[in-house]
Amino acid sequence: MSKEGGKEGGLSRTPPRDRIIETARDLFRKHGLRGVGVDAIAEAAGTNKMTLYRHFGSKDDLIAACLSEAGKEAAQEWDEWDAEFPNAPMNQLHEWIGCAVSCAIEDPRGCDIANAAIEITEPDHPARKVIAQVKSAHRDRLARICRDAGFTDPELLADALTLLVEGARVSWQTVGPQGPGSRFVDVAEAIVAAFAERSKVAADVAG
Amino acid sequence: MSKEGGKEGGLSRTPPRDRIIETARDLFRKHGLRGVGVDAIAEAAGTNKMTLYRHFGSKDDLIAACLSEAGKEAAQEWDEWDAEFPNAPMNQLHEWIGCAVSCAIEDPRGCDIANAAIEITEPDHPARKVIAQVKSAHRDRLARICRDAGFTDPELLADALTLLVEGARVSWQTVGPQGPGSRFVDVAEAIVAAFAERSKVAADVAG
DNA sequence: TTCAAATGGTACTTACCGGTAACACCGCAA
DNA sequence: TTGCGGTGTTACCGGTAAGTACCATTTGAA
Numbered sequence: 001m002s003k004e005g006g007k008e009g010g011l012s013r014t015p016p017r018d019r020i021i022e023t024a025r026d027l028f029r030k031h032g033l034r035g036v037g038v039d040a041i042a043e044a045a046g047t048n049k050m051t052l053y054r055h056f057g058s059k060d061d062l063i064a065a066c067l068s069e070a071g072k073e074a075a076q077e078w079d080e081w082d083a084e085f086p087n088a089p090m091n092q093l094h095e096w097i098g099c100a101v102s103c104a105i106e107d108p109r110g111c112d113i114a115n116a117a118i119e120i121t122e123p124d125h126p127a128r129k130v131i132a133q134v135k136s137a138h139r140d141r142l143a144r145i146c147r148d149a150g151f152t153d154p155e156l157l158a159d160a161l162t163l164l165v166e167g168a169r170v171s172w173q174t175v176g177p178q179g180p181g182s183r184f185v186d187v188a189e190a191i192v193a194a195f196a197e198r199s200k201v202a203a204d205v206a207g
Numbered sequence: 208m209s210k211e212g213g214k215e216g217g218l219s220r221t222p223p224r225d226r227i228i229e230t231a232r233d234l235f236r237k238h239g240l241r242g243v244g245v246d247a248i249a250e251a252a253g254t255n256k257m258t259l260y261r262h263f264g265s266k267d268d269l270i271a272a273c274l275s276e277a278g279k280e281a282a283q284e285w286d287e288w289d290a291e292f293p294n295a296p297m298n299q300l301h302e303w304i305g306c307a308v309s310c311a312i313e314d315p316r317g318c319d320i321a322n323a324a325i326e327i328t329e330p331d332h333p334a335r336k337v338i339a340q341v342k343s344a345h346r347d348r349l350a351r352i353c354r355d356a357g358f359t360d361p362e363l364l365a366d367a368l369t370l371l372v373e374g375a376r377v378s379w380q381t382v383g384p385q386g387p388g389s390r391f392v393d394v395a396e397a398i399v400a401a402f403a404e405r406s407k408v409a410a411d412v413a414g
Numbered sequence: 415t416t417c418a419a420a421t422g423g424t425a426c427t428t429a430c431c432g433g434t435a436a437c438a439c440c441g442c443a444a
Numbered sequence: 445t446t447g448c449g450g451t452g453t454t455a456c457c458g459g460t461a462a463g464t465a466c467c468a469t470t471t472g473a474a
Contacts, residue, residue, distance in 0.1 A: 016421075032328050034241040037461055049463085051421055059462070110325065117381040118317065118325045121239050135381045159387035160371075160394040166387075167374030174324040174342045180366035180373075187367040194401050223451075244431055255452060256433085266432065 017055045019045040025066045029109055033063055033119050063116065064127040070112045071134030078141055089149035096142070097188045100165045108177065110169035138162070152199045157191070164188050224262045226252040232273045236316055240270055240326050270323065271334040277319045278341030285348055296356035303349070304395045307372045315384065317376035345369070359406045364398070371395050 023045035027036040038059050042052045056062040077099070085091035109115070117131045139162055146154030164187055171181035230252035234243040245266050249259045263269040284306070292298035316322070324338045346369055353361030371394055378388035 030328065032241070032326060034239070035328055038463085039461080048422055048424090050423080053463070054420080114377050114381055115325050118322050118377070119239060121237065121242055132382050135378075135386065139382070139387060156390055156393060159390040160397075162387040163371045163374030163378060163391060163394060164367075165374065166377045166381075167370030167372065170321050170325070170373045170377055171342075171370060174321055175339050175346070179342070180346060180369040183363055183366040184370065186363060187370060190367075191398070245433085246431075255454095257435095257453080258451060260433070261450080 016045070016047045016051050020047065020052055020055065020062070021066055021069055024062055025069065025112070028063070028066060028116075029107075029112055033116060038062070060126050063120075063125075064130050067113055067116055067127050067130045067134065071130065071137070074134070074138065075141075087148075089145045092145050093149065093192065094189075096145075097161075097185060097192075100168065101185055104169065104172050104181070105177070108172045110173050111166070114166060114169065146195075150199060151195050153195075157195045160191055161188055164191070223252070223254045223258050227254065227259055227262060227269070228273055228276055231269055232276065232319070235270070235273060235323075236314075236319055240323060245269070267333050270327075270332075271337050274320055274323055274334050274337045274341065278337065278344070281341070281345065282348075296352045299352050300356065300399065301396075303352075304368075304392060304399075307375065308392055311376060311379050311388065312384070315379045317380050318373070321373060321376065353402075357406060358402050360402075364402045367398055368395055371398070 020041065024036075024041045027041055027044060030036075038052055039049050041062075042049045045052075052062070056065060081092045081095050085095065104110070113131055113134050116127055120127055120131075122128075139158060142161060143155050143158035146157045151157050164184060168181040168184040171179045175181075227248065231243075231248045234248055234251060237243075245259055246256050248269075249256045252259075259269070263272060288299045288302050292302065311317070320338050320341050323334055327334055327338075329335075346365060349368060350362050350365035353364045358364050371391060375388040375391040378386045382388075
């Protein structure tokens with residue numbers, strides 16, 4: 001018994017660094033980056049401010065780490081779709097469109113990365129490069145799927161869909177689920193259909 | 208001379224309330240709502256914290272007033288287009304599309320209303336109703352133009368364009384002007400063209 | 415057992431912020 | 445002159461924030 005030394009939670013089995021990032025992501029999402037202090041994060045993570053500062057040199061670095069983690073999670077989601085629908089880019093595209101709304105229904109606070117980009121005003125903030133990198137990677141991956149699906153001008157389609165989903169997530173926060181965001185799936189699928197038609201024409205010409 | 212009592216700036220001729228709102232809007236836009244204090248606003252406006260609190264009961268009320276003012280400004284812009292292109296909704300639509308990018312080039316910080324919606328996490332913040340009201344009005348006005356232009360399903364087109372412009376303004380803040388936002392005009396005009404085609408077909412069938 | 419690294423705990427510094435109190439000033443109208 | 449509303453000035457309160465110093469505790473490996 002004394003050797004096992006039964007720990008309390010079960011969450012506290014995970015190393016403090018992971019707990020801090022997980023907790024910080026949750027609190028940042030709920031209250032905004034400037035709306036929560038490092039002390040509250042540390043306490044909610046079941047640790048204290050000192051260990052937080054030993055792992056992350058500053059609050060800004062912690063923010064950057066959180067966004068990087070969010071980016072990793074998003075990439076994993078892409079990987080899962082890739083595994084679920086191998087060599088079926090159209091399926092992956094529809095899955096992506098559907099996921100945007102389902103995620104918004106669960107939690108209307110939008111995209112952590114985009115929210116951070118808006119909340120952070122300092123141009124040299126350490127999170128800025130993370131934001132740009134994650135968003136660019138997302139854009140490239142979406143364009144790759146569009147290219148694999150055989151669309152003509154896949155980059156334009158990817159950009160259009162990117163603008164739509166970013167706009168929908170903002171719209172959900174300004175006017176709620178009854179606003180323009182409610183038509184996101186309709187618009188997105190319509191654009192995909194329009195591009196598909198154009199691509200078919202192009203394919204016919206080429207063939 | 209002594210009677211005239213030449214005031215200093217010229218800006219200070221305007222009543223303090225107006226100066227405070229103007230200054231606050233500028234600082235909020237630059238540093239975020241939580242990134243600037245009421246003391247800094249008052250000082251930058253050439254007045255002091257007390258007069259600020261006499262005009263606005265709290266910082267949150269000041270924020271709401273600033274957003275309301277921004278909404279008024281946007282409505283005035285619509286009015287100007289309406290006067291410049293009377294009974295020419297398509298011209299107004301193209302003007303609106305072009306304005307979104309030109310505004311973004313001047314200042315990439317996006318839309319004050321949308322930014323506030325993201326930065327404000329309290330659901331009962333006094334600015335929330337202002338945000339919803341202004342954005343809804345914007346949506347309705349855009350839909351009205353689309354309806355006047357004779358599009359079928361004008362609401363869907365208005366929502367699509369709304370999502371696009373909101374997304375573009377976010378994208379400019381995440382990955383800069385080289386990101387998906389750079390294709391905003393292409394995508395928006397393409398969607399308008401696609402809707403116009405569909406509307407023409409519908410008109411033929413109806414006629 | 416011993417040592418070192420990681421962690422927890424507490425207190426502290428420095429600074430800011432939202433909001434209020436009290437008082438002085440100035441212009442203007444009665 | 446008197447009075448008053450709008451304004452300016454200073455000081456203050458309570459709270460919170462980021463970041464650091466210092467020391468006790470635990471843990472795991474040599």
